[in-house]
Amino acid sequence: MNLYKHIRILEFALSSLFRRKFKNLVTVLMYSLIVFLTASLLFLTHALTQEAVELLQGSPGLIVQRIKGGRHELVPLRYAGEIEKIRGVSEVIPRFWGYYYDPPTGANYTFMGADELPPEIAMMIEGAFYNKNDRGGCIIGQGVADVRFLELEDIIPVKKSDGELYILRVRGIFKAESNLLTNDLIVMSISDINTIFGIPAHTATDLVVRVRNPREVSTVARKILDKLPDTRPIEKAELIRTYKALFAWRSGLMAAILLGSVTAFFIMIWDKATGLSAEERKEIGILKAIGWEISDVLYLKFWEGVVISTVSFLAGIIAAHVHVFWFGSVLFLPILKGWSVLFPRLNFTPRIDFFQIFVIMFLTVIPYIIATIVPSWKAAVTDPDTITRT
Amino acid sequence: MKYKIFTGIIVAELVILAMLLGSASVSVQKSKPETAARQQLVQALMLTDLALWTEARYTRHPTQADMFAPFQDFPSAIEHFPAGSIIAPPQVSNERTGAVQKTGTLRR
Numbered sequence: 001m002n003l004y005k006h007i008r009i010l011e012f013a014l015s016s017l018f019r020r021k022f023k024n025l026v027t028v029l030m031y032s033l034i035v036f037l038t039a040s041l042l043f044l045t046h047a048l049t050q051e052a053v054e055l056l057q058g059s060p061g062l063i064v065q066r067i068k069g070g071r072h073e074l075v076p077l078r079y080a081g082e083i084e085k086i087r088g089v090s091e092v093i094p095r096f097w098g099y100y101y102d103p104p105t106g107a108n109y110t111f112m113g114a115d116e117l118p119p120e121i122a123m124m125i126e127g128a129f130y131n132k133n134d135r136g137g138c139i140i141g142q143g144v145a146d147v148r149f150l151e152l153e154d155i156i157p158v159k160k161s162d163g164e165l166y167i168l169r170v171r172g173i174f175k176a177e178s179n180l181l182t183n184d185l186i187v188m189s190i191s192d193i194n195t196i197f198g199i200p201a202h203t204a205t206d207l208v209v210r211v212r213n214p215r216e217v218s219t220v221a222r223k224i225l226d227k228l229p230d231t232r233p234i235e236k237a238e239l240i241r242t243y244k245a246l247f248a249w250r251s252g253l254m255a256a257i258l259l260g261s262v263t264a265f266f267i268m269i270w271d272k273a274t275g276l277s278a279e280e281r282k283e284i285g286i287l288k289a290i291g292w293e294i295s296d297v298l299y300l301k302f303w304e305g306v307v308i309s310t311v312s313f314l315a316g317i318i319a320a321h322v323h324v325f326w327f328g329s330v331l332f333l334p335i336l337k338g339w340s341v342l343f344p345r346l347n348f349t350p351r352i353d354f355f356q357i358f359v360i361m362f363l364t365v366i367p368y369i370i371a372t373i374v375p376s377w378k379a380a381v382t383d384p385d386t387i388t389r390t
Numbered sequence: 391m392k393y394k395i396f397t398g399i400i401v402a403e404l405v406i407l408a409m410l411l412g413s414a415s416v417s418v419q420k421s422k423p424e425t426a427a428r429q430q431l432v433q434a435l436m437l438t439d440l441a442l443w444t445e446a447r448y449t450r451h452p453t454q455a456d457m458f459a460p461f462q463d464f465p466s467a468i469e470h471f472p473a474g475s476i477i478a479p480p481q482v483s484n485e486r487t488g489a490v491q492k493t494g495t496l497r498r
Contacts, residue, residue, distance in 0.1 A: 007393055014392035052440055054425060058432035065454070072454075095436055099447060108444045118434045123427055141441065178428055183441040184450070206454075208436050239438055239453040246452060246477045253476040307396060314403035321410045338473040339445040349421040350414035 006303075009296065013303035016283065028312045030268060035316025035364055036323070038261045041254065042356045043324040044332060045247035047348040051180060052243035056236070061217050062209040063095075063234045064224055074203040079228055083209055086223050088216045094204030096193045100158060100186075105147045107341035110184050113193035124182075127152045127172035132189050139172035143183035143342035156186070161198035168192070179344035209233075253335065265364065273371035276379055284379045285386075297380040298373055305372035309365040317357060325350040443473035452477065 017024045064083065066075040080092040096113030115132045117139075122129070130137025140150060148156065156168040174182040193199070209224070211217050221233035247254070276284070284297055292300075323331060328346040337343045431437070439451045448455030 010393045010396070011391070014396055018392065048440075055428055055432055055440070056438070058429035059438050060436050063438065063454070093436070099450070108450070110441070110444075110450065112435060114435060118430070120430045121427070121434050124431050143441070177424055178431055180440050180442070181428060181431060181437055184444045185435075185441065187435065234438075234453065242453045243440075310400060311396075311403070314400070314407060318403065318406050318410065321407075321414075325414065336476065338443055338449075338476070340443045340449075340473065342441075342444050344441060349425070350417050352411060352414055 006299070009299050010303045010307075013300050013307060016300070017304060017307060020279070024308065027268070027308055028315075030264070031308065031312035031364070031368070032316040032319065034261045034265045034268075035313050035360060036319045037257055039317050039320035039357070039360055040323050040329065040332065041257050042360070043320055043352070044329050044346075045254065046353045046356060047324065047351055048346075049244055049247050050351045051348055052246075053240055055181065056239050056243060059236055059239055060208040061211055061214060061236045062221060064207040064209055064228075065232045065234065066206070066228075066230055067232045068230060072206075073230075074199065075206055075231070077202045077204060079231070080204075080207055082227055083207065083224055086220055086227070088211055088213060088220050089209055090212045091210040093208045093210070095206050095208055096190050096199060097205050098193070098197050098199075100196075102148075102158075105341060107144075107147050108184065109144055109186050109342075111193050111196065112185055112187045113190035114187055115190050117187075124175050124178045125172040126175055127170070130171040130189065132191075134171070134189070136167050136169045136188075136192060137171045138168045138186050138188040138192070139174060140170055140187075141174050141182040141185040141342075142176050142179050143344060144186060145170070145173050147342060158196060160196050166192075166196055176345070176347075179347070183344040184342045253332075262363075265367075269367050269371045272368070273374055276375050280376075281379050284376060288380065289385075294377070294380045298377055301373050301376040302369060305369035308372075309368040313361060313365055317360070321350070321352075324348070443477075445473060449473040449477070 064075065064079070066073045066079070075094075077094060080094060083089055083092050098111050100109045100111050101107075102109060117129050125139060127139070130139065138156070140156070144150065144156075150156065150170050150173075152170055152173065154170050156170065157165045158168060160166045168186065168188060174185065194201075199205075209220065211220050217235050217237075221235055224231055224233050287297055287300070288294075323329060325348060329336070333343075333346075336346075438453050441450070443449035
């Protein structure tokens with residue numbers, strides 16, 4: 001069949017679609033909406049997972065927690081000495097951190113103790129570093145600054161574990177680019193965090209273990225567990241695996257939105273595949289009566305399917321891209337946010353997985369075209385006189 | 391000549407999509423120094439999780455939460471927080487239990 005004939009059939013298909021423009025416009029809108037929802041979700045989860053996996057490459061190779069009664073417990077610093085004796089361990093660094101509920105705002109902050117901050121992270125901070133002797137000096141996340149309307153050198157009164165007030169002073173604010181990591185963080189000196197939380201001397205929240213050879217991390221973890229049975233070593237590979245699994249297909253959001261979209265789409269396909277309208281049947285009957293062959297009718301329906309599905313698919317993908325990467329997934333935000341008072345603005349690097357686009361195309365465009373052709377084929381093989389009379 | 395309008399629409403959509411994907415790949419390249427700086431931040435502060443959900447310790451630090459965290463009130467307790475229904479249960483929890491069992495620590 002030559003190109004000219006295809007163009008003529010396409011022209012006829014478009015005229016046919018224009019005759020039922022309201023119905024087809026609604027189909028295009030619904031189709032685009034389904035592609036938009038599915039693609040938005042896949043783009044968002046892929047970008048989030050990639051961001052997490054990339055950033056967490058810098059996280060500690062091995063963390064050792066102490067577990068008591070199935071719960072996280074402060075770890076005695078003598079454990080650090082025990083772990084340092086294991087061959088392959090180069091350094092054990094205690095971490096001091098915890099959560100603080102802020103009654104005026106209803107937000108939870110993460111407090112973190114660090115005495116020395118490397119100068120390389122200065123580009124992520126507006127203001128200055130505090131030093132070890134700067135009592136109450138702290139660096140806060142953008143989310144904390146926004147929710148408490150804080151600026152540099154403002155104070156944050158916090159309640160200590162004994163009920164007394166302790167004054168923190170904002171020396172620096174993490175820039176918005178680091179929001180995904182620091183939105184709820186308040187970093188202060190170790191003595192400050194120990195005073196606020198009442199962490200007993202010679203204990204820490206957990207321990208970071210540096211292992212010389214990264215391939216020995218699992219072996220070191222096993223040795224730690226043998227030596228100190230009440231500990232729980234967490235390897236970096238586990239952190240990364242957790243984030244890969246977190247937004248995978250099993251997650252609730254995926255299931256809720258994808259299932260809804262897929263069901264809606266299949267209802268649409270089912271409706272299309274189970275029968276033609278009286279007008280469409282009549283049209284096929286007339287075409288056959290004036291000499292169109294079955295293959296011509298099928299080409300016509302094929303082109304109708306291609307027009308609707310291509311326009312809708314491309315529109316849905318474009319809208320999803322703009323929604324996720326330009327508007328920070330604003331439509332999903334109320335669902336994603338949950339009860340979090342502090343939720344970072346989702347400003348991702350637009351990483352696209354072309355395989356996902358291909359999967360969406362395969363699951364939407366092809367079934368739609370088939371659903372358009374099959375009932376028309378049934379009508380086209382019937383006698384034209386019978387079709388026009390039914 | 392409706393097919394020309396249709397071809398125009400498809401070409402316009404493809405051009406927009408190509409521009410979006412092109413700008414996305416430029417953004418990925420441009421963001422490399424920023425990503426490196428954020429990785430340094432993770433390294434310097436020894437961070438383990440994204441600051442996404444702050445409502446509970448197991449949603450703020452999914453990788454650090456103890457195995458019973460989602461059932462903190464009683465076994466099979468109903469999830470308190472909406473975020474808990476968005477994220478999948480950590481796959482690693484089973485593997486961790488396996489790792490513990492392999493060493494024989496639990497059996498002792």
